[in-house]
Amino acid sequence: MTARDWLRVGQFWLDAWHDRTDILPEGWQREATQPSTSNWQGNYGLSFWLNTEGSQFPSLPKSMFNAGGNAGQRVMVFPDQELVIVRLGLSQSGVDQGVELFSRQVLDSLER
Numbered sequence: 001m002t003a004r005d006w007l008r009v010g011q012f013w014l015d016a017w018h019d020r021t022d023i024l025p026e027g028w029q030r031e032a033t034q035p036s037t038s039n040w041q042g043n044y045g046l047s048f049w050l051n052t053e054g055s056q057f058p059s060l061p062k063s064m065f066n067a068g069g070n071a072g073q074r075v076m077v078f079p080d081q082e083l084v085i086v087r088l089g090l091s092q093s094g095v096d097q098g099v100e101l102f103s104r105q106v107l108d109s110l111e112r
Helices: 003-017 028-032 099-111
Strands: 065-068 074-078 083-087
Touching: 003 028, 003 074, 003 083, 074 099, 083 099
Parallel strands: none
Antiparallel strands: 065 074, 074 083
């Protein structure tokens, strides 16, 4: 899939979080982004990584959720900011290097 395709997927998740789609039942996306009872760390929901308590990305909003690939690819959804960020590419070690800083800079620029 292209970055634009992933952006559409992220927008779909964002719209579902705000109950702006008829495809998923109302409230499903919000339920999917609640910590799973089987995950003791509280940073995983129903197929989504969560930033609960800032556990994954401390400088980013706690409401952010994301889907991640095995080499640093991410579709990050910021429901309170009405924002989707797609990061494609390949990272070696430290797959999250730069993702938090870049996302923080995008958020900061939107707040100005």
